[in-house]
Amino acid sequence: MSRFVNVFSLSIMLVFLTVPGTYALSDLFTFPLHPPLPEIEENQIQSVIVSTDKLSKEEVLRKVKNLSSVSLKTEFETAFNGFSLTGTKEDIEQIRQMPGVENIYPNQQYKATIERSVPYIGAEEIRSYLDVHDHRLTGEGIKVGIIDTGIDYSHPDLRRNFKGGYDLVDQDRDPMETKSKQGLPTMHGTHVAGIIAANGKIQGVAPKSEIIAYRALGPGGMGTSEQVIAAIEKAIVDKVDIINLSLGNDVNGPDWPTSIALNKAVEKGIVAVTSSGNSGPKMWTVGSPGTAQKAISVGASTPPIMVPFLTMGSNKSEIELTPMQGAKPWDFSREEKLVDAGKGFLKDFTENVKGNVALVERGTIPFTEKVANAVEKGAIGVIIYNNVKGNFAGALEIDALVPVVSISKEDGDDLKSSLLKTNYIQTSFKKIEDSMADFSSRGPVTYTWDIKPDVVAPGVNIKSTIPNGYESLQGTSMAAPHVAGAAALIKQSHLDWNPDQIKAALMNTAKRLSNEKGYYSPIEQGAGRIQIDKAVRAETLVYPGSFSFGMFHNEETRKEKKVTITIDNQSNEEKTYSFELPKSENGLQWKLPSSLSIPPKQQKKVTVSLDITPSIIKEGIHSNWLTIYEEGNPIHLPYIFVIEEPDYPRIMGFQFGQGDSPETYLYEAYLPGGAEEFGIALYDPDTFRFIKYLDFAKDVSRGIVKKQLTKEEIGLKGVYKGLVFAKNKGREDTIEVTISINESTILEKK
Structure with a gap:
């Protein structure tokens, strides 16, 4: 296994990218059609x-x-x-x-992507409905496979639902969570299982569904792609109805083996649900297997919660605080003093921090170490601001004795600047609901230009089961099992529906979410937040629930692209359907079917055409909704098209670490569109003087690029600043890193 990992939390959906192949808890990988393999010696x-x-x-x-x-x-x-x-x-x-x-x-290697949220999405309301056997909709008789860290099947809220499974880590039939005597203990799978099917002190979305647990991620939530694929195969053989994968990575692409396997599971009749990732709010952050075309990729929204906001001095602009998993709640009710504590090294905490709140920058050392140092010096709370643009969802390895929250780099920089004028902060609380979580990964998917996520569900402060108790976590890892539970209720109600129909029911009836600027775009929320009660009662299904017209180029004077959709009348009466013509725009001409009628229990395929003159349309991503009316009731279908090569990151998932043999180092990066030039330049960390290229290549194919280097080839020892760059189609992207070439290798993304 590779020695290095890239960890980020999705609630505890942690994701790891390593070599020669590892998986992690929820944020995802996506990969190339012909991925290059690491450079190794003949006998390695x-x-x-x-x-x-x-x-x-x-x-x-x-x-x-x-x-x-x-x-x-x-x-x-x-x-x-x-x-x-x-x-x-x-x-x-x-x-x-x-x-x-x-x-x-x-x-590849991976690592592990209710109480108020369950009624909020309509799960309790639908309990009054009966299936064909006159049983209430509770998921009874539906088998849900959970591919994760295993589950604590002795938990009083889960033991009645547990119906076996398999441990792909230890190769036995005991899929129990990792316990401390086996290594770094886990709880992620138990939390996910509770959201789906807890049936005790708390009630999951489908409290009588059967849980089949597949432990594909071992100590610390680590596992290989081989184990994840093998778990998917086991689920197919076991004939589960639904599988949930709250795992993945942060590389955006459609063609990695786990995504392929997930699509195959859907073809075999299984509803596949996966988290989209926790790398938002930027575009292009959805990761594999959340990029799998046939799976249901799930982003995170907020249930009704009270959220803490911060103001400082006379500056009344409010900063939203994101609680970190493993910390005490942020419950300050009076004015507190804020003290800058650098990056959180012990030496960064002055005597002034005692009895006050510490402001700490992310990076270099783990969150847990920063917080432990703050507590040792007497801080009563910690605010960790990002070291790259945007916010993040974080987790502590050990429960903290003080409140810890995260904020964006921009907000952190503002607070740091404000410290020149005042040291005092105030906290207020607001009720928030049906907003997109900042950490929720956004689409679209590179290369295929598909819309992801497909839907969103509550993923913020979700209380569920963990070994020996209950805990609130957040992340798209928590959003996905809401949808898996919803799929179980729909399946119980409609045993003859296939995965496409269940996915359509969830997407067609979703609530489109908005903020003060209007609707969140489809690449942020997909079709919207699920509404189980409406999905179960859907009489018309339109699938696929979203579609892409692909990419157009400016030199094309005019081009028509077509998509075929199925309108499925599930009711007992003939229904009439009509399309709403989208708002007229220069360069766009829609060709939509005229009004049509479909007999009861019948379906019809129709063609939707878009005639585009690319030269007079603004370059970039164009995404909106096409509306079909079912006798006056609207069904909103997200669509997307792209003019010219989009402005997506040219480099993703860069890692550097020790190789598979002594005296070697290995780097890895994902190039979603390939690169005309790719390289790693090393600089002196003090003078920023250029030293040498660690590697350089031209005309690199899209996908993963890897190379193993010996110490002799590197010819250096010590700590260096590195600049990783990729140039492709008029854009050059860079990632600044710190590379340590000695006995232990550390990578720090800036």
Whole structure:
């Protein structure tokens, strides 16, 4: 396994990107059609996943077994055409050339993406409705597979619902959460399970559904893509109705093996629900497998909650505070003094911090260490501001004795500047509901230009089960199981509905969310916040629930693109449908079906066309809603099209760390559109004098770029400033990092 990880919290949806292949809790990966593998020595071993075409698989396997250095690990039968193995560089290159081999992927690593929220989305109201057996809608008889850190099936709120599962980490039938004697303990899967199906002191969305637990993430919430895919395969074999994956990474792309496997699960009749990630509020932050086209990708909104806001001195602009998981609630009711404490090293805390609130910048050392240092010096609260634009959702490894909150870099810089005039802060509380959580990842998806997330659900301050108790967490990890529970209720009510129909019911009936500026865009909220009561009673289903017309180029004088949608009349009466013509815009001409009637229990495919003259339309992302009326009742369908290459990040997921053998280092980056030039420049940290290129390449294909370097090749030792850059189609993006080349390697993103 790789030595380095990139952790961010999604409630505890933590995500890790490592090498040669690891997965983490909720924020996601997405990857290339032909990903390059790490540069390794001929006799070094690496772990990979091999994709084959269906007809050639057995022949490829026969040849692979004859290779002396290859160790076959897992053969995938249903969710993915292929197998995993370990082998030398020479063997893997030989396998790559075999007829029938489509792709070879590094075995990536992942880490682990109610009380008020359940009634808020209509789950309690729908209890009065009955299924075909005259049973109330509680999820009874529906099997929900939870691919996560396992669950504490002894919890009094979960033990009645637990119906078995499998541990893909220890390879046994005991999917219990990791306990302290086994390593860093986990609780994420238990929290997710409670949101879906708690049936005791608290009630989940579907409190009588059956929980099938798959422990794909072990100590600390870490697991490999092999384990995640194997868990998906187990779920298919076990014939679960729904699977929930609150896991992923922060790389935006549609073509990684876990996304492929998730799409295959949907084709097998399973409703796949996954979190979108916690890297918002910027665009292009949805991660895989939340980018899987056929899955339901879920963003986070707020249930009705009281949110703390901060003001400082005479400046009355309010700063929203995001509580950090593991800390005491922010409950200051009087004026407090704020003290700047740098990056939170022990030396940064002066004597002035005692009895006051510490302002700390994110980065360099863990949140837990910053807070421990603040407590040691007598701080009564900690505010951590981001070191890059935007806010973040964070978590502490150990429960804190004081309140800890996070704010954006912009707000942190403002507070720091205000300290020159005043030291005093005031807290007020406001009721917030149905707003988008800042941390919730936004779309669209690179390369396919699909709209993600598909829907949103409550994901802020969600109280649910954990081993030996209950706790409030936040993140899209908490939003996704609300939707998985909703899907269980819909499935119980409509046993004959397939995944496309269940997804459509959730999207077609969602509530579009807005703020003072108007509706959040589809790439922020998808179709909107789910409303279970309306989804269960939906008489018309339109799918897909959103669609993309793709990308257009300015040199195209005129181009028409078409999408086909299905209108499905599930009622017992004939219904008439009509389209609302969108507002007229220069360069756009819609061709929509005229009014049509569909008999009861019938469906009809219709074509929607968009005629575009790209040269007279503003470049960038264009996204809105197309409205279909079901006899006066509106159904809003999000759509998107792109003019010219969008302004998405040219580099994602950069990591640097120790390699797979002594005296080596390994870097990894994801290039969603490839790069005309890519490199890593090293500078002296004090003088900023350029020293050398750690690596440089031209015309790099889209996808993951990796390379292993020896200490001799690097030729340096010490701590350096690094500038990672990628230039593509008129845009150059850079990431500033700190790289330590010695016995232990640290990467710090600026």
